Amino acid sequence: MQASSPATITTGQRGRILAYQASGQGSVSVAGIQHAFDIATHWRSDVAPAINAVVDVRFDDAGGLATVTAIPAQQLAQEDMAGAAKLARDKGQQLWGRAVSALGIQVLGALGVLIAGAFIFNTIGIRLFASVSRTYWQLLGLSADSLESFARDGGSGFTSAQFFFLLAIAACCATMASNHPKAALGKCAPLLFIVLHSSLLFIRIKGAVSDAGNAMGGIMGSRAARMAEQMASEMLGQVWQGLSFGIGFYLVLAASIVLAAYGVGEYKRKTIG
Numbered sequence: 001m002q003a004s005s006p007a008t009i010t011t012g013q014r015g016r017i018l019a020y021q022a023s024g025q026g027s028v029s030v031a032g033i034q035h036a037f038d039i040a041t042h043w044r045s046d047v048a049p050a051i052n053a054v055v056d057v058r059f060d061d062a063g064g065l066a067t068v069t070a071i072p073a074q075q076l077a078q079e080d081m082a083g084a085a086k087l088a089r090d091k092g093q094q095l096w097g098r099a100v101s102a103l104g105i106q107v108l109g110a111l112g113v114l115i116a117g118a119f120i121f122n123t124i125g126i127r128l129f130a131s132v133s134r135t136y137w138q139l140l141g142l143s144a145d146s147l148e149s150f151a152r153d154g155g156s157g158f159t160s161a162q163f164f165f166l167l168a169i170a171a172c173c174a175t176m177a178s179n180h181p182k183a184a185l186g187k188c189a190p191l192l193f194i195v196l197h198s199s200l201l202f203i204r205i206k207g208a209v210s211d212a213g214n215a216m217g218g219i220m221g222s223r224a225a226r227m228a229e230q231m232a233s234e235m236l237g238q239v240w241q242g243l244s245f246g247i248g249f250y251l252v253l254a255a256s257i258v259l260a261a262y263g264v265g266e267y268k269r270k271t272i273g
Contacts, residue, residue, distance in 0.1 A: 011058070012057060012058045013030050013031070013056070013057050013059075014030070014054060014055075014071075015028045015029055015030040015054070015055050015056075015057040016052060017029075017049050017050065017052065017055060018034060018051070018052075019051065020048075020050070024040055025037075025038060025039075026038075028055060028065075028068055035057070035065045036065075037068050042065055042066070042067055042068045043068055043069075044067045044068065044069040045069050045070035049068075049070070053070060053071075054076060055068050056068070056069040056070075099173070102173075102175050102176040103173065103175060103176065107172070107262050110255045110258045110262070111169070111255070113251055113255040114169070114190060114251070114255035114256060115169070116251065117136065117247070117250075117251025118135065118136040118165070118248065118252050119135060120248070121135065121247045121248030121251060122135055122246035122247070122248050123139055123246055123248035123249045123252065124136075124139055124243060124244070124245060125243065125245075133246065136249070137162065137165075140159060140161040140165055140197070141159045141161070161197060164197075165193055165197075167189070168189035168192070169189075169190060171187075171190075172186055172189065172190065172259055172263075173186070175266070181267050184263050184264075184267040185263050185264070186263065187260060187263025187266070188260040188264065190252075190260075191257060191259065191260040194253065194256055
């Protein structure tokens with residue numbers, strides 16, 4: 001067997017074996033061009049050639065076939081993973097470039113703060129039936145139908161409040177899909193959602209306390225109605241005293257206000273200009 005000098009062999013290229021016969025003759029395709037190879041002259045692996053196998057093909061300086069080498073499946077898998085990672089990285093860079101162009105670094109920074117404040121940092125501490133802390137995302141999954149469930153429930157499943165919060169975050173990126181001036185007002189969606197959800201949550205907590213007081217009044221009789229009302233008021237005071245705000249609350253609120261300010265400002269610039 002006469003091997004080509006290493007100095008005369010070019011860098012390997014990927015090829016695929018199209019045919020192979022028991023006589024040792026075969027055909028390999030590289031970039032759509034077929035090349036005949038002989039197992040005794042060109043093959044450089046311990047395993048026999050297999051049809052459709054991916055191989056490393058090298059040529060000499062004159063353009064003739066020099067070597068054909070089988071590529072291990074593990075190496076192919078690693079190359080596929082590397083290719084997929086590169087594709088994802090390139091797509092991510094393209095998306096980031098579009099986001100920076102359409103939204104700006106300041107808006108993206110505010111969105112990052114909003115997401116971090118909602119998903120990472122504690123937003124509220126509750127000291128009623130137990131002492132617990134919740135992120136804003138967890139808070140959106142809690143139930144205020146009763147004080148006990150509000151204090152103890154860890155949240156399960158995916159709630160409509162969580163869905164609308166994600167929708168509000170997505171609305172901040174509306175200018176990436178539309179150049180209409182009103183698309184800029186999508187940045188106001190998180191602040192609007194927070195105001196509406198907080199108002200509804202307040203009403204539900206107050207209602208839960210009132211129901212508890214009314215239940216006590218029903219047990220004690222109609223003569224104790226005023227006492228039951230006073231007890232309900234005291235219970236509501238205990239609820240508020242048992243709540244404390246964490247850094248997540250301030251991050252979410254501040255980021256939402258900043259986003260709304262950017263949205264209104266952008267809308268005015270587009271409509272006036």
